[in-house]
Amino acid sequence: MSREINASVVNISGRQRMLSQRISLFSLRLVCTLDPSQQEEIRQCLLDAVELMEKSHQGLLYGDPTLQLPGHPSKEVHSLYFEAPHYVNQKVQQYIQETGKLLTSPNENLTLDNPHLNYIINAASGELIQALDAVVTQYQKESEIQQKAFEKTLVELYNKSQAATQFAQKRNLEIQETLTQLQQAQAHLIQTEKMSCLGQLLAGVAHEINNPVTFLYGNINHAENYITDIVELLKLYQKYYPTPADEIQDFIESIDLDFLLEDLPKVTNSMKIASDRILQIVLSLRNFSRKDEGEKQNTDIEAGIESTLLILQHRFKEKTGKEEIKIIKEFAKLPAIECYAGPLNQVFMNLITNAMDALEECQENRKNCAYTPTIRIRTELKYPDKISIRIADNGPGIREEVKERLFEPFFTTKPIGQGTGLGLSISHQIVVEKHGGSLKCVSVLGQGTEFLIELPVRLNQLCPDKVTGATQSQLR
Ligand SMILES: Nc1ncnc2c1ncn2[C@@H]1O[C@H](COP(=O)(O)OP(=O)(O)OP(=O)(O)O)[C@@H](O)[C@H]1O
Ligand SMILES: [Mg+2]
Incomplete structure (x- = not known):
């Protein structure tokens, strides 16, 4: 101008x-x-x-x-x-x-x-x-x-440039928000897909095993009764015909009848226990894979945790170069919780898997010292209307810069192919958004990590946010 x-x-x-x-x-x-x-x-x-x-x-x-x-x-x-x-x-x-x-x-x-x-x-x-x-x-x-x-x-020029800057900043924020929403949606889809595949698989296996096992379980009692009757009959024969023919006598000796009669009830009993266990496993698989995304129901939290542990059982066992992971369960008597059982099981699965991963990594570093890798699961009735579930490990703990990003979708410290970085973000979404609860992490480097879930007993009441600070005593 x-x-x-x-x-x-x-x-x-x-x-x-x-x-x-x-x-x-x-x-x-x-x-x-x-x-x-x-x-x-x-x-x-x-x-x-x-x-x-x-x-x-x-x-x-x-x-x-x-x-x-x-x-x-x-x-x-x-x-x-x-x-x-x-x-x-x-x-x-x-x-x-x-x-x-x-x-x-x-x-x-x-x-x-x-x-x-x-x-x-x-x-x-x-x-x-x-x-x-x-x-x-x-x-x-x-x-x-x-x-x-x-x-x-x-x-005027200054005002115009200010307005333009503000507009650009606003647009930028909107774009950021949309991007975050997209990322969350994508994360949710991937994890849901993963869990739904696992659920379908488990439901299929459970369904296939269920019929023969029920058949087995139902008939074992009859078989036991029949065997008891036959043994009784044998004893009557021995009473009234104490000196059988030589061929019979030889056979009695060859099969060691006394031992057989003593061992038979034990065999039938272990068969009963084993089929009982299979039935429980089937029940757990079905419990885990419940397709109830949209339906809330009154659920036994302990049963959800147990069925998750059962599915992960193979990973606790001692393997070459790795100690068996000790599981300590401290379950309080909890009321049935109004919740979405399937997604909640998914949360237990994510947190216990993370603890196991951390413990396995820790064992690599502590090969030469006495160390028992341990996962402690504790439930508590905090108030009449609120429960808590703590899943703690004595693993390596979490560094501050990792802790800040724990719940970010796709954040992982695990090698490519091993972790997608979705477990915690989805768990957070399920606990906080779906159930109105809270999910907190307390971790001390070199000592371990505890995840604390708090849930309202009834779905429409929100959990007060009462957890503060990380103290070492909280981890013991
Ligand atoms: N108990 C724990 N001890 C130590 N670090 C943990 C623990 N739980 C989570 N983390 C850290 O948090 C990161 C994010 O966990 P998250 O469950 O979200 O993803 P991930 O386990 O890496 O992958 P995904 O669960 O999708 O397979 C992990 O990579 C790990 O570094
Ligand atoms: Mg994980």
């Missing part, structure tokens, strides 16, 4: 005023000086002042790049120069002419009553100075108006 009234215009118009005074002063001194060399000096000064006044005057009206004057005065300034009452142009020209005449006057005419001198002195203290003052004032006024307009434009 070009500014028409620049600092030079205001300065030079002010200088015109000063020059007019200077010219009048030198004119007076020229007349009063008798010394010819001084007179010559004064003439030169007068000449310089007049020339400068002339040049400035032309520059102000028509522009002069050497003086940085743009010319093109406003209508108001123009009228000051060329119209009544000031006629500045005419007065300046006249003043310059009169000064020229004084300068060319012969020496004998350089007296105090010289008409040119009188004109100059009168104009410099009267009409001319007033006219030049009017011009300076007008230039100053225009300069201020222009400055204000310039500042206003600056403020």
Whole structure:
């Protein structure tokens, strides 16, 4: 943006005023000086002042790049120069002419009553100075108006740029939010898909095993009764026919009948126990794979944890180079909890798997010291309306920078292919969003980690957030 009234215009118009005074002063001194060399000096000064006044005057009206004057005065300034009452142009020209005449006057005419001198002195203290003052004032006024307009434009530009920045920041936030939502949705989908595959598989296996096992379990009692009857019959035979034929006697000895009769009840009993166990496993598998995403139901939390442990059982066992993981269960008597049992089992599965992974990693580092990898699962009725489940391990603990990102979708410290980094974010979603509970992590490096789940007994009441700080005693 070009500014028409620049600092030079205001300065030079002010200088015109000063020059007019200077010219009048030198004119007076020229007349009063008798010394010819001084007179010559004064003439030169007068000449310089007049020339400068002339040049400035032309520059102000028509522009002069050497003086940085743009010319093109406003209508108001123009009228000051060329119209009544000031006629500045005419007065300046006249003043310059009169000064020229004084300068060319012969020496004998350089007296105090010289008409040119009188004109100059009168104009410099009267009409001319007033006219030049009017011009300076007008230039100053225009300069201020222009400055204000310039500042206003600056403020407007600043406001516009602020608004644009805010708009961009808002859009940026919206994009970030959408991205997070997308990531969460994707994480949820992957984990749901994973769990639903596992659920389907378990449900299929449970269904297939269920029929033959029920058949087996149902018939074992009959078989036991039949065997008891046959043994009874055998004993009756022995009572009433104490000396059987040689062939029978030989067979009794070859099968060691006494041992057989003693061992038989034990065999049938262990068969009963084994089939009972298979039935329990089937029940657990079905419990775990319940397809009740959308349905809340009254559930036994302990049964959910047990069935999860059962599914993961193979991983607790001692393996080459790895100690057996000890499981300590401290279950309180809990009421049935109104919850979504399937997703909640998924949470137990994620937390126990993480604990096992941590313990296995820890064993690698503690090969040479006495160490029992342990997972402790504790349930508690906190208030009549709230329960807590703690899943703790004596693994390596979690570093601060990992702890800060634990619940972020896709955050994992495990090698590619081993962890997707979804377990905790999904668990958090299930506990907090689906159940109105809370999920907290307390961890001490080198000692272990505990995850604390708090759940309301009834689904619509939200859990108060009462867990603070990590203390070592909480881990023992
Ligand atoms: N009990 C624990 N002890 C030590 N570190 C843990 C424990 N639980 C979780 N972590 C850390 O938190 C990270 C995130 O856990 P999360 O369950 O979300 O993902 P993941 O186990 O890596 O992968 P995924 O569960 O999807 O297979 C883990 O990679 C691990 O570094
Ligand atoms: Mg995990």
